[in-house]
Amino acid sequence: MAAAFPFSAIVGQDEMKLAILVAAVEPAIGGVLVFGDRGTGKSTAVRALAALLPPMWAVEGCAYGCDPEQAGGCEQCAALKAGGRLRRKRIPVPVVDLPLGATEDRVVGALDLERALTQGVRAFEPGLLARAHRGFLYIDEVNLLEDHLVDLLIDVAASGENVVERDGLSVRHPARFVLVGSGNPEEGELRPQLLDRFGLAVDVRAPQDIAERVEVIKRRDAFERDPAAFIERWRREDARIRRRVTAARARLAEVVVPDVELERCARLCVALGTDGLRGELTLMRAARALAALDGDAAVGTAHLRRVAAPALRHRLRRDPLDESGSTERVERAVAEVL
Template sequence: MAQAFPFSAIVGQDEMKTAILIAAIDPSIGGVLVLGDRGTGKSTAVRGLAALLPKIKAVTGCRYGCDPADGAARCADCATLRPAGTVAKSHLISVPVVDLPLGATEDRVVGALDLERALSQGVKAFEPGLLAQANRGFLYIDEVNLLEDHLVDLLIDVAASGENVVEREGLSVRHPARFVLVGSGNPEEGELRPQLLDRFGLSVEVKTPDQLAERVEVVKRRDAFEQDRDAFTAQWKKEDERIRRKLVAARTRLPDVAIPDAARERAAALCMALSTDGLRGDLTLIRAARALAALQGDATVGDAHLRRIAGPALRHRLRRNPLDNAGSSARVERAVNELLK
């Protein structure tokens, strides 16, 4: 695996980095959609975060990297890897980051019959796909707005259930496929289908830096990384370690963060003022605010957390308003200023 650019060395793009950290703290938020110009560090941030995350325990010999401590989320194969009544053997693995290319076939994504074993041994065996590889990690889709419709339908089903089901060629396989979905794209090249757009918990906007000093610093750091990756990574190791400790502490703290009824009421009022469809916006806003509070070391969700995370949680859930020419970000900001004074 290629060495990742240190997460802490990414210049600017604070909203994107915060959103990715929040999704890593609480994967139930539903992933992150990153929209903006090419070459603004979208894929760099995802791989950088995965590289600094602590390794996770996985059942030894399991093709899906199942969690030995979570019996409900394990695959059927895990039962064959240990005698009844014994604890499954485990080992440490890196958090997977899997790229889903636009040209991927359905078989490559969901898995299919292992033709080599079928022809050489006459055995019907399942060859896991990209969804299996991404279990308990990140599934990254660049240019997600250009993804083919049949793959979009697959992702919607798996994202909703956390399980991949394959029924084809005489095979009947189901396995866990729980991952943080991260998509990136340029809105000028096409829009996402509403069904997939709604599955992303957070949506952030990234732009090419317009400050001279910031642009120079981006180029300077990237060039230093390409010249000597080991030395550059060592230079930022301490800061990456600080972020790692902060993230691990936030995961531990998350269940204990209190959400007052007043915060729930303000979140609901904000969603009502923006006329968001359904209740997924309310849930995402509260969950993201709780994860942000955990990240900041706060014991209770307050207006400051709702204010900071309202844009990423709600901007992609707004209906078009022909009487309001303001963009979705401006509409969210306006509602926040009115309701969270």
Template sequence: MSTPYPFSALVGQDEMKRAILIAAVEPAIGGLLVLGDRGTGKSTAVRGLAALLPKMRAVQGCRYHCDPQAIGGCDDCVHLKQGVRVRTEELPVPVVDLPLGASEDRVLGALDLERALSQGVKVFEPGLLAKAHRGFLYIDEVNLLEDHLVDLLIDVAASGENLIEREGLSLRHPARFVLIGSGNPEEGELRPQLQDRFGLSVEVRTPTDIAERVEVVRRRDAYERDPAAFSAQWAKADAKVRRQILQARDRLGALTVGDDVLQRAAELCVAVGSDGLRGELTLMRAARALAALEGAETVTLTHLRDVAVSALRHRLRRNPLDDTASGDRIERAVAELWA
């Protein structure tokens, strides 16, 4: 297995790194959409997340690595009644790639044909959605994903379950994951139904600062020459970020968002014309997760301001009379409302 590029070694792209950490702390946000130029570290940042995350505890032998504190979520665990001692194991948090050309069988899961033919038994072979349960499902070039796969993802992302009715099989299993997509908008637009499922959206650009570009090239060259040594050099920094995530998860439950902050969130969403109420929900959850990451005792207007663009830029209606970028429109509204 190749050594991933350390998350802490990424140069610049602060909004993207902050959004990834927020999604790691609060999965209920709904994932992250990263759009921008090729070669700006989008996939590198996501893959670095896998090595960064602390391990999760799962029911031993469960194909869907169910949480032992929530037994009964799948057919593998249904026989484990409350009060029965359950064997558990620690597993890396899954970060699963969904290739653009993947078949429905590979994504949803299907009948194990080899066992069906050799043994005459119907056994379900889990797909990518099952492997991503309790982890991250990553789609590179998500804007080029085929429509039938988009429809499948929308259904599963909404329900948190994968329902299979095919080839004599009828079953369902939990499929709750953080959806992360990346792509270049110049190569095709993302369907609005799927775009709305992402909690946060960030835009990345090729850096123009000479010193920053030089540092990116220097670090990448050092990594490619000796990945293990480079990763060891950044291990302490990655461990610090890992602790930050764990501590933020512990703090999250104790943090509440006051009515004054909720009111400001609603005012902003109305001012920019955000569709639906997902904007307010995402603003609240993202601000709370950011406050937890920073070790704050309360969620403030500053936290709300810091996540406003990421939470709302992909939810704005297009105005043919205003060619201002969505992020600029949100920042302008923030300045006017919260001056």
């Protein structure tokens, strides 16, 4: 496996990095969509996440990596628990790529042909959704994904469960993951049904500052010349971010969201005319995760301001009388309401 560029070595793109960390702290937010120009570090940041996150406990012998504290969530764990053979082990948090050309069988899983032909056993071979359970499912060029896979992802993301009924198989297994997508808006828009499944949306652009562009080039060149030395150079900073994420996860349940901040969430969403209540929920969860990252005991207005744009910019209705972009509309509403 190729070495990943260190997360802490990524130059600029602060909103994208913050959105990824917030989603790592609070998976209930629903994932991150990163849209922008080519060559702006979208894929680099997502792949760096795998090396950044602390390992997690999983049931040994479970194909889905279920949580030992919640064992019994799948048939394999139930069988292990019934037999008194439930053991646990540490595994890396999965960050699974879903290629554009992937077949439905590869995504959801299918009949294990090798075992069927050699042993005459009708067994299930887990797919990418099973591998992504409790981790991250990454789709590059998500706006080019085939419609039938989009429908499938919407169903699984909503239920947290993958159901396979085919080839004489009837399998149901947990598939709860954080969906991370990236793409170039010039190549097509994302279907609204899938767009709504992303908790946070980030726009990235190539830096215009000359010094920043030069620093990007220098770091990338140094990484490609000697990956091991470059990773070692940034190891301590990555470790610091890892400790920060671990501490935020432990602190998250204790962070308080005062009613006055919930009212501000609602007022902001009403001012922007967002559909439904998912905007308020995402804004509240993102602000709480940010407060946990910052080490704060309660959510404040400053937290809401920092996550308002990524939480709401993709939920706005198009206004034919307002030619400003979604980011500008959110920033204007934040200035007026908060």
